[in-house]
Amino acid sequence: MKRGTKSMVPKGFSRRSVLQGSAAIGVASVIGGTLGLAKNARAQPANVHYELAIDFLDDARVYNGNLLGPTMRIRPGDTLDVDLINNLPALHDDCTDNHNQEHGLNTTNFHTHGLHVSPSTDSTGEFDADNVFVSLVPEDQIVACEEVCGVDVKTMFRYGSNRFRFELPDDHITGTFWYHAHKHGSTAVQVGDGLAGPLIVEDEPGVMPDYIEQAVERIFFVTNRGMMLVDEQGGGEMNPEITMRPGEVQRWRVINGTGNGTDFAFMRPNIANLEMHLIAFDGVTQDRRIPVDYEALDEPWFNPSALASGNRADFIVRAPSVAEPRDTLRSTNLSRVVDMPIKIEGAPVDALWSNEDTLPGRGAYPVRRY
Numbered sequence: 001m002k003r004g005t006k007s008m009v010p011k012g013f014s015r016r017s018v019l020q021g022s023a024a025i026g027v028a029s030v031i032g033g034t035l036g037l038a039k040n041a042r043a044q045p046a047n048v049h050y051e052l053a054i055d056f057l058d059d060a061r062v063y064n065g066n067l068l069g070p071t072m073r074i075r076p077g078d079t080l081d082v083d084l085i086n087n088l089p090a091l092h093d094d095c096t097d098n099h100n101q102e103h104g105l106n107t108t109n110f111h112t113h114g115l116h117v118s119p120s121t122d123s124t125g126e127f128d129a130d131n132v133f134v135s136l137v138p139e140d141q142i143v144a145c146e147e148v149c150g151v152d153v154k155t156m157f158r159y160g161s162n163r164f165r166f167e168l169p170d171d172h173i174t175g176t177f178w179y180h181a182h183k184h185g186s187t188a189v190q191v192g193d194g195l196a197g198p199l200i201v202e203d204e205p206g207v208m209p210d211y212i213e214q215a216v217e218r219i220f221f222v223t224n225r226g227m228m229l230v231d232e233q234g235g236g237e238m239n240p241e242i243t244m245r246p247g248e249v250q251r252w253r254v255i256n257g258t259g260n261g262t263d264f265a266f267m268r269p270n271i272a273n274l275e276m277h278l279i280a281f282d283g284v285t286q287d288r289r290i291p292v293d294y295e296a297l298d299e300p301w302f303n304p305s306a307l308a309s310g311n312r313a314d315f316i317v318r319a320p321s322v323a324e325p326r327d328t329l330r331s332t333n334l335s336r337v338v339d340m341p342i343k344i345e346g347a348p349v350d351a352l353w354s355n356e357d358t359l360p361g362r363g364a365y366p367v368r369r370y
């Protein structure tokens with residue numbers, strides 16, 4: 001495979017922290033003239049910006065030189081701008097009359113999986129939104145569609161770089177989503193390479209129960225190469241040992257980003273006395289948490305810890321004081337079993353917990369802005 005020749009160095013990272021900081025101070029001063037956010041108050045809508053430069057890394061197409069893209073964090077009402085920069089070499093292979101044949105392998109697009117946003121343009125019409133007909137080709141690529149296909153194709157070509165703008169409504173649901181390349185003919189290859197990443201629509205403060213709101217967050221991304229515990233930039237550890245302190249409560253956001261549509265991924269911790277409850281699925285918070293019996297390898301559609309390709313599941317997990325190893329590991333030929341080795345170590349913590357199983361459901365009620 002031909003390698004990219006342009007810079008592999010990311011051109012810049014998110015300005016999210018700066019934006020969030022200034023927005024929070026603005027709200028606090030309006031509410032009471034003092035710093036600090038009141039419970040149930042929310043930040044003003046922000047314009048959140050990420051830049052994704054695509055290059056080759058070890059023969060795989062990647063964002064910003066990392067195994068995955070950065071974790072994008074937004075809130076209901078925000079505008080998300082993604083500047084996509086295609087540094088891949090031109091292939092001149094974009095047009096084909098067979099839709100089911102791989103083509104346009106260095107041509108890409110950007111899709112926010114699960115967001116309720118425009119499938120065409122932003123509200124001004126100036127920027128592309130989640131539009132499957134947009135194709136971002138390398139800067140110097142020749143697109144000879146009429147020659148190759150003999151017809152004018154519907155695709156709208158962009159060259160080199162493009163800004164995508166996603167406007168989230170004020171009452172957008174909060175939860176775990178993801179983004180990925182979505183150009184027909186190259187999606188499976190590019191997502192398998194790593195052109196994907198977590199996308200979190202943050203909960204409104206005060207909506208989730210305290211023990212969930214204060215839980216330590218971990219994001220796990222199931223890829224074709226294994227399960228990755230991701231860091232915010234898109235690096236991370238593949239098939240990690242998961243450390244928890246005795247009594248610690250963690251919120252696991254799990255994304256099945258594999259390109260194989262027939263694979264169910266089963267999350268299977270290796271200790272018998274871990275408390276694990278499903279609290280959200282596909283970005284929708286449940287009305288009640290569901291205890292996960294991760295020893296039971298039922299049909300995947302009965303098992304709350306099974307994720308089909310593209311699914312997301314959020315779990316609230318509490319570590320025991322001492323791990324009891326499981327003695328049997330039942331196997332299944334139905335699916336991809338994702339083993340989660342847990343290591344309980346460090347000083348015990350007295351983390352908030354509740355035996356009450358009620359959850360806010362869709363949770364994200366429209367919140368009045370101040």
Ligand SMILES: [Cu+2]
Nearest residue numbers: 111113180310
């Ligand atoms: Cu998708």
